[in-house]
Amino acid sequence: MREDRSPILELQGITKSFGGVEALRGVDFALSPGEIHGLVGENGAGKSTLMKIIAGVHTEFSGRFLIDGQETHFRSARDAHSAGIAMVHQELSVAPDLTVAENVFLGNQPTNRLGLVQWRRMAREAGEQLARFGIDVDPMSRLGDLPIGLQQLIEIARVLFSGARIVILDEPTSALSPPEVERLFATLRRLRDEGTAIVFISHFIEDILRVSDTVTVFRNGRKVAETASAATSKGALIEAMIGRGGEALEHSYSDDLMLPRPSDSAVVLKVDQLSLARSLKDISFEARAGEVLGIYGFMGCGQQELSRILFGKLKSDGGTLAVDGKPKTFASTAAARRAGVALVPESRRDMLFHQEPVYKNISISILDRISALLLKPAQERDIAQRQVEQLQIRPPVVGLDLGMLSGGNQQKVALAKWLTYPPKLLVLCEPTRGMDVGAKNDVINIVRDLRTKGLAIIVLSTEPETVLSLADRILVLKRGALVREFKNEPVSKDRLLEAA
Amino acid sequence: MASSETALAAGQRARGLAPFLRSQMRNIAPFLTLIFLSGFFALASPSFATLDNLGNILTQVSVTGIIAVGLTFVILCAEIDLSIASIANVTGIAVAYFTLQESYVNIPNIPLPGAAAILLAILLCAFLGLVNALGLTMIGIPSFIMTLAMMQIAAGISALLVRGQIAYKVPGVITTLGSGSIGGIPWIVIVAAIMLLLGHLVLTYTRFGRYVYMVGGNREAAEYSGLNVKLILGAVMVISAVCSGIGGMLGVAHFGSAQQNEFDTYLLDSIAAVVVGGTSLFGGRGGIGNTIVGLFVLGVLNNGLDHVNIDSFLKILIRGLILLAALVINVYAQRLREKAVE
Numbered sequence: 001m002r003e004d005r006s007p008i009l010e011l012q013g014i015t016k017s018f019g020g021v022e023a024l025r026g027v028d029f030a031l032s033p034g035e036i037h038g039l040v041g042e043n044g045a046g047k048s049t050l051m052k053i054i055a056g057v058h059t060e061f062s063g064r065f066l067i068d069g070q071e072t073h074f075r076s077a078r079d080a081h082s083a084g085i086a087m088v089h090q091e092l093s094v095a096p097d098l099t100v101a102e103n104v105f106l107g108n109q110p111t112n113r114l115g116l117v118q119w120r121r122m123a124r125e126a127g128e129q130l131a132r133f134g135i136d137v138d139p140m141s142r143l144g145d146l147p148i149g150l151q152q153l154i155e156i157a158r159v160l161f162s163g164a165r166i167v168i169l170d171e172p173t174s175a176l177s178p179p180e181v182e183r184l185f186a187t188l189r190r191l192r193d194e195g196t197a198i199v200f201i202s203h204f205i206e207d208i209l210r211v212s213d214t215v216t217v218f219r220n221g222r223k224v225a226e227t228a229s230a231a232t233s234k235g236a237l238i239e240a241m242i243g244r245g246g247e248a249l250e251h252s253y254s255d256d257l258m259l260p261r262p263s264d265s266a267v268v269l270k271v272d273q274l275s276l277a278r279s280l281k282d283i284s285f286e287a288r289a290g291e292v293l294g295i296y297g298f299m300g301c302g303q304q305e306l307s308r309i310l311f312g313k314l315k316s317d318g319g320t321l322a323v324d325g326k327p328k329t330f331a332s333t334a335a336a337r338r339a340g341v342a343l344v345p346e347s348r349r350d351m352l353f354h355q356e357p358v359y360k361n362i363s364i365s366i367l368d369r370i371s372a373l374l375l376k377p378a379q380e381r382d383i384a385q386r387q388v389e390q391l392q393i394r395p396p397v398v399g400l401d402l403g404m405l406s407g408g409n410q411q412k413v414a415l416a417k418w419l420t421y422p423p424k425l426l427v428l429c430e431p432t433r434g435m436d437v438g439a440k441n442d443v444i445n446i447v448r449d450l451r452t453k454g455l456a457i458i459v460l461s462t463e464p465e466t467v468l469s470l471a472d473r474i475l476v477l478k479r480g481a482l483v484r485e486f487k488n489e490p491v492s493k494d495r496l497l498e499a500a
Numbered sequence: 501m502a503s504s505e506t507a508l509a510a511g512q513r514a515r516g517l518a519p520f521l522r523s524q525m526r527n528i529a530p531f532l533t534l535i536f537l538s539g540f541f542a543l544a545s546p547s548f549a550t551l552d553n554l555g556n557i558l559t560q561v562s563v564t565g566i567i568a569v570g571l572t573f574v575i576l577c578a579e580i581d582l583s584i585a586s587i588a589n590v591t592g593i594a595v596a597y598f599t600l601q602e603s604y605v606n607i608p609n610i611p612l613p614g615a616a617a618i619l620l621a622i623l624l625c626a627f628l629g630l631v632n633a634l635g636l637t638m639i640g641i642p643s644f645i646m647t648l649a650m651m652q653i654a655a656g657i658s659a660l661l662v663r664g665q666i667a668y669k670v671p672g673v674i675t676t677l678g679s680g681s682i683g684g685i686p687w688i689v690i691v692a693a694i695m696l697l698l699g700h701l702v703l704t705y706t707r708f709g710r711y712v713y714m715v716g717g718n719r720e721a722a723e724y725s726g727l728n729v730k731l732i733l734g735a736v737m738v739i740s741a742v743c744s745g746i747g748g749m750l751g752v753a754h755f756g757s758a759q760q761n762e763f764d765t766y767l768l769d770s771i772a773a774v775v776v777g778g779t780s781l782f783g784g785r786g787g788i789g790n791t792i793v794g795l796f797v798l799g800v801l802n803n804g805l806d807h808v809n810i811d812s813f814l815k816i817l818i819r820g821l822i823l824l825a826a827l828v829i830n831v832y833a834q835r836l837r838e839k840a841v842e
């Protein structure tokens with residue numbers, strides 16, 4: 001059925017370089033109406049770059065760009081928008097200070113004849129649109145106050161219902177819970193059947209295989225494969241992506257996995273009866289040295305708040321924290337860091353300085369260990385260089401502005417910040433979000449390595465796979481309360497989902 | 501690795517001059533403005549481009565320069581300090597208040613030895629800066645509002661101290677630094693140069709300076725990196741107040757009198773110097789180098805307009821327009837740079 005339609009978008013021989021880095025080398029890409037086109041590839045393979053070219057964000061490149069068979073050159077994202085192209089960027093690009101409704105209608109608020117915004121109408125229509133997508137939220141609340149996953153959903157909803165002919169989704173599911181992913185897929189299929197062309201980028205290969213009609217694989221700025229989804233397999237795709245026998249890298253976690261006997265090493269963190277307004281209720285648990293504690297739950301279950309309290313970013317309403325047996329009330333993140341606690345939040349934007357070079361991003365949290373008064377840039381660079389090599393951050397250039405790294409590589413930098421002088425307690429939120437299979441594996445190895453060094457590690461995630469691949473003991477958080485503990489027993493993805 | 505880095509740097513340069521220039525717009529534009537203005541006035545008036553006049557310009561921007569050092573720190577953190585001129589004024593008045601005045605000065609003051617007077621004045625401005633800092637960080641009042649209140653408070657203290665009178669005497673050291681000169685170079689120019697240099701060294705080579713840039717670049721990320729953001733913001737407000745205080749003391753000596761509302765024009769001038777120089781109002785970009793260029797742009801403009809035959813009332817409008825142009829460039833440069841990194 002797809003074959004008889006001519007492509008709505010055709011790219012030929014696209015080459016794009018950023019300074020010395022060739023991000024795309026002679027890529028051909030075509031998109032037909034009524035198809036969902038999956039895109040996979042390692043971190044830095046060039047997926048986002050190609051999509052940004054289509055969406056008019058990058059305007060300087062070489063190669064031919066045809067829409068409806070007409071050679072076109074966008075000069076801005078607005079041009080692309082008027083040509084019917086809409087994109088959800090990998091980095092959330094919402095306006096946190098505006099209301100939900102304003103975000104939904106960003107740029108085309110309904111106005112009356114005097115040009116005044118019709119707030120009531122806007123709120124109602126935004127509410128209706130979001131409800132259609134299964135999102136129940138007050139359209140007049142400030143977007144920045146909502147959990148990041150919900151913000152992501154709202155941005156997706158905005159783009160999906162903007163009436164675009166071509167919709168690009170760059171890793172849209174990274175913060176979504178399984179039911180939300182299902183809802184998204186159902187909507188994508190419906191839009192496809194109505195004739196929209198959809199590009200879907202993800203590191204979850206199973207999702208790609210499930211929802212897309214065609215899959216294209218990128219590697220090192222080249223397109224290395226394009227097949228019908230029905231005619232390929234996860235193993236084959238991973239192999240095409242990274243070239244080695246990839247299957248070993250990805251577990252499916254559908255079978256039972258045996259958790260080890262709980263460790264009896266020293267208690268590093270003791271949390272007692274912690275509560276926070278409507279988000280957390282009487283949370284009590286311990287984290288021990290040399291143990292990875294997984295905390296699993298759906299989006300909005302309170303993980304985010306819990307992690308912020310542990311790092312002194314939020315104050316709890318009640319309950320106590322003790323680090324190494326000493327009671328603590330963190331007045332600031334600086335106090336938490338001094339007590340030996342470190343946090344990697346789920347959103348990289350919160351933790352990174354996009355306009356500063358990689359080495360300054362890595363050294364900022366340990367600067368007081370490197371220098372008393374005067375900076376020592378050479379030493380900073382050395383330290384950063386070591387982290388960059390250990391985590392295989394690409395490109396391995398510590399002087400590059402962080403904003404020039406691909407999304408997955410930025411995530412690695414966020415982790416690298418804490419690794420030079422490991423803390424006592426490392427709290428990781430969604431540590432593998434946005435990482436390709438190889439990089440995920442690297443992170444798993446790094447976390448295991450830190451565990452053997454005696455750190456207490458807490459991994460909070462909404463992805464069962466992440467928790468299962470890392471944790472020795474698993475707590476399940478549901479609507480702000482701990483509802484189940486898995487230890488010394490078999491556990492699987494289904495069991496986790498059931499408990500949550 | 502080193503070689504790949506240089507290759508990349510070379511690549512970035514080779515990518516073309518245009519993008520490089522675009523990303524450097526915030527530094528280049530003020531410099532071009534300065535060259536253009538200097539050239540214009542040099543052609544328009546024979547008395548402008550002389551060594552003597554250069555000395556004049558330097559002296560004229562000195563007080564602004566001293567105040568602008570601290571303000572640069574504040575703006576780099578994406579905050580603002582509207583109390584600089586008032587704090588300068590009250591500190592200048594305070595140092596006179598604690599100095600023995602001539603008998604015809606009718607102020608019920610408290611004469612103290614010079615060193616004590618200076619110390620008390622410095623403590624006063626540091627204290628006012630601390631109040632700014634606490635309001636901003638502990639109570640969470642936006643700096644714009646907090647320092648607006650402080651502007652009134654400092655003016656109020658000034659009023660109470662001088663009660664509409666004028667004081668003339670300040671301690672000897674201050675008189676020398678404010679109005680004396682050494683080897684033909686006014687001390688006030690030397691002090692301004694030293695303070696600008698110090699500010700530059702602190703911002704560029706110290707850990708604190710890095711923190712200032714990082715807090716300004718992304719406050720959330722600074723907090724997630726475990727920096728004590730409140731402490732840094734607080735320190736910056738105090739630095740600003742102390743620089744203003746020093747500028748105020750020397751200013752009083754320079755003008756030869758201490759009175760109410762003496763420094764009012766310095767608020768706008770100092771903000772203009774920092775912003776015209778290209779330091780980003782959004783924080784994280786710019787520095788003392790920019791402020792120096794900004795000072796010269798203002799200095800040349802103010803001085804040059806005196807050298808050409810122009811309606812003195814028109815001068816005010818011209819200054820306003822130049823400031824507006826600089827603001828446009830400032831905001832535009834930020835956008836260009838963001839685009840280059842995106």
Ligand SMILES: Nc1ncnc2c1ncn2[C@@H]1O[C@H](COP(=O)(O)OP(=O)(O)OP(=O)(O)O)[C@@H](O)[C@H]1O
Binds near residue numbers: 018023090434
């Ligand atoms: N603005 C930029 N300036 C310089 N280099 C860039 C820029 N954007 C991307 N790159 C580089 O281009 C390459 C491709 O990046 P891209 O973001 O397209 O990767 P990706 O496939 O989306 O990866 P990920 O899965 O990590 O998101 C990377 O090497 C990256 O460092």
Ligand SMILES: [Mg+2]
Binds near residue numbers: 048407
């Ligand atoms: Mg990407």
